[in-house]
Amino acid sequence: MSTFASFLAVAAVAVVVPGPDTFVVMRTSLTEGARAGTWAAAGSAAGNLVWGAASVLGVAALLHTSATAFSALKLLGAAYLVVLGVQAMRAAMRGDALASEAAAARPEASAAAAFRRGVASDLLNVKVGLFWTALMPQFVSADSSALLPPAMVLAMGSMVFAWLTAYAYGAARLSQALRRRRSARAVNGTVGAVFVALGGRLALASH
Numbered sequence: 001m002s003t004f005a006s007f008l009a010v011a012a013v014a015v016v017v018p019g020p021d022t023f024v025v026m027r028t029s030l031t032e033g034a035r036a037g038t039w040a041a042a043g044s045a046a047g048n049l050v051w052g053a054a055s056v057l058g059v060a061a062l063l064h065t066s067a068t069a070f071s072a073l074k075l076l077g078a079a080y081l082v083v084l085g086v087q088a089m090r091a092a093m094r095g096d097a098l099a100s101e102a103a104a105a106r107p108e109a110s111a112a113a114a115f116r117r118g119v120a121s122d123l124l125n126v127k128v129g130l131f132w133t134a135l136m137p138q139f140v141s142a143d144s145s146a147l148l149p150p151a152m153v154l155a156m157g158s159m160v161f162a163w164l165t166a167y168a169y170g171a172a173r174l175s176q177a178l179r180r181r182r183s184a185r186a187v188n189g190t191v192g193a194v195f196v197a198l199g200g201r202l203a204l205a206s207h
Helices: 002-016 020-032 034-057 061-065 067-094 101-105 107-123 126-139 148-175 181-203
Strands: none
Touching: 002 126, 002 148, 020 034, 020 067, 020 107, 020 148, 020 181, 034 107, 034 126, 034 148, 067 107, 067 181, 126 148
16 A cells, blocks of 8 residues: 555646646647546546556557667657647637637537547556656566556556646636637737647657
8 A cells, every 4th residue: 555655645746747648638738628538538538447447467568678669659649739739729729719609519529529539638648657667676676566557557647637626617718708709819829829838848858
């Protein structure tokens, strides 16, 4: 239990640091509402569960040992973030409203798209894989309980979902005060620039 508690403390610090997932959830919630933002948070949590399971199986260690695998995933993730950034900046240039009438009319489609967006954001973030690869050996040893690794993975996924859901509802409340066209331009432009910057930063990350 002491090992698990130590892991939770480290994981909590990692979860609260804003990253690509945070901004994906925030923009989704601002443009499509809290429900869609929550689905994006669920997608990010699902992606984190996949990374955690991969680290338990040793698959994520390939990122640490293979420069080719690292570079391929890094560039895919960077490209995805840049695409999201360009979409947001184009919305700012068009003066699109934050609230999407099309998304409101088709909540099921919006939820599915938001979930896929969250999954892609997390799975294409090479730093999440490296986080798990670096973290797992520090808490799991040969004499550890067989239940410890899955407990760590489930706990991390739950924390990611809870924290990002809080962001989703916070952003949705802000959207009520950002209905004006000028405010929408500012939000979309700022978030778009952040996505592009995160994509550039990821593309330049060293192995």
